[in-house]
C-alpha cells in the first residue's frame with residue numbers, strides 16, 4: 001500500500017498509532033471538533049480486528065461517558081456492575097448503587113465494535129500495519145511502518161504499554177510505577193460475591209497489590225475473571241503466577257485447567273515525558289492508574305482531551321509541546337496525579353491506614369462507586385469523607401506514637 005496515496009504528505013495530517021480505546025476515542029473526538037479532518041487523519045494498527053487484548057474488561061461509566069457524548073457506545077455482551085466489594089484488614093465491605101456504575105466486557109468484542117463505529121464515521125483505520133520508528137522532520141515527523149513511510153504534522157502514540165512511539169521520543173518510563181498482572185476466566189464458585197459487584201481483595205499484605213474477581217460473559221456464558229495485580233518495585237518478589245495458583249486452589253479450582261493470560265501495565269508519572277516535537281502520547285502509552293491498573297476509562301478520557309487538543313493544534317491555537325500542560329489542567333490529569341500520589345504513599349508505609357479507612361468507612365466505598373459510576377457526589381458527603389479521612393489518619397498516628405516504646409530517660 002502506498003501511504004502517500006492515503007494521506008498526502010505535508011502539514012495538517014494526523015497519524016494515530018494504535019486502534020485501542022485511546023487511539024479510537026482520540027480520532028472520534030478530533031472528528032467531532034473538526035469534521036473536515038477525516039481526510040487528513042489515519043489510524044495505524046498492527047493487529048487485525050477482532051483482536052484480543054489481555055484485560056479483565058471492567059469499564060467505569062465515568063470513562064464511557066466520553067463515548068456516550070459521541071454517541072459511539074459499543075453494543076456488546078456485558079456484565080453490568082452496580083457496586084464494589086472490598087476485603088482488607090480482615091474485614092469485608094460492599095456498596096451497591098441502584099444505577100449501573102459500569103460494565104465488564106470482552107476486549108475482543110468491545111474494541112472491534114468501537115473500531116467499526118469509528119469507520120462508519122469516516123475514520124481511516126489501516127490494520128496489519130506496525131509502526132517501527134518515528135523520526136523528527138523540520139516540520140512534523142516521519143512514521144516508519146511495515147508497509148512504508150508516511151509524514152504527519154502530528155503523531156499520536158496510542159500504542160499501549162509497550163509503546164514504540166514512547167521509546168521513539170526518548171521516554172523510557174523511568175519514574176513510572178509498573179505492574180505485573182495475570183488473569184484467568186473460570187466458572188463461578190459458591191464463595192463468589194453477587195454477580196453485580198466487582199470484588200477486590202487487599203487482605204494479603206505480602207502482595208504489593210490486590211486480587212480480583214469480576215463477573216464476565218464469555219460466549220454467552222457467565223464466568224468469573226480472576227487475577228492478581230502486583231506493583232513492581234514495592235518489595236514483593238513472589239511471582240504473580242504462583243500467587244494466582246494459590247488463590248485458585250483456595251477457591252477449590254484446579255489452576256492447570258485454565259488458560260493464563262499475563263501482561264504488564266504502566267502507571268502515570270507526573271514527570272514522565274508525554275510529548276516531544278510533533279509527537280504526543282495518550283492512553284497507557286502515556287500512563288494509567290498505577291494503583292488499580294484501571295486503564296480503559298482513563299484511555300477513553302485521554303482520547304476526549306487529546307482530540308480537542310489536536311483540533312487546536314491544527315488550528316494554530318496550540319503547539320504539541322503544550323500537551324503536558326493541557327493534560328495537567330484536565331480532570332483526568334488531576335485524577336491520575338492524585339492516584340499516583342496515593343499509590344506511592346500506599347506502598348511506602350500508608351497501606352494499613354488506607355485499607356482500614358476503605359473498609360471501615362462505608363462513605364469512602366460509596367464515594368468510590370459514585371465516582372467510578374460517574375454519579376454526582378454531594379458536597380456534604382464529600383466534606384464528611386474528607387473529615388473522616390483526616391480524623392482516621394490523625395487517630396492512626398496518635399495510636400502509632402503511643403504504641404512505640406519510650407526512649408526518653410525515666
Ligand SMILES: Cc1cc2nc3c(=O)[nH]c(=O)nc-3n(C[C@H](O)[C@H](O)[C@H](O)COP(=O)(O)OP(=O)(O)OC[C@H]3O[C@@H](n4cnc5c(N)ncnc54)[C@H](O)[C@@H]3O)c2cc1C
Pocket residue numbers: 017018019020021022023044045046047053054055056057058059060129130131132158159160161163164181182183227261262263264265282283284285288293294295296297299
Ligand atoms: C491483565 C490485565 C487486566 C486489565 N484489566 C483492566 C480492567 O478490568 N479495566 C481497565 O480499565 N483496565 C484494565 N487493564 C488495563 C487496560 O487493558 C489498558 O490500560 C488499556 O487497554 C489501555 O488502552 P490503550 O488504548 O491505551 O492501549 P491498548 O488497549 O493496549 O491498545 C493499543 C493498540 O495499539 C496497537 N499497537 C501496539 N503497538 C503498535 C505498533 N507499533 N504499531 C501499530 N499498532 C500498535 C495494539 O495492537 C493495540 O491495538 C488491564 C490490563 C491487564 C494487563
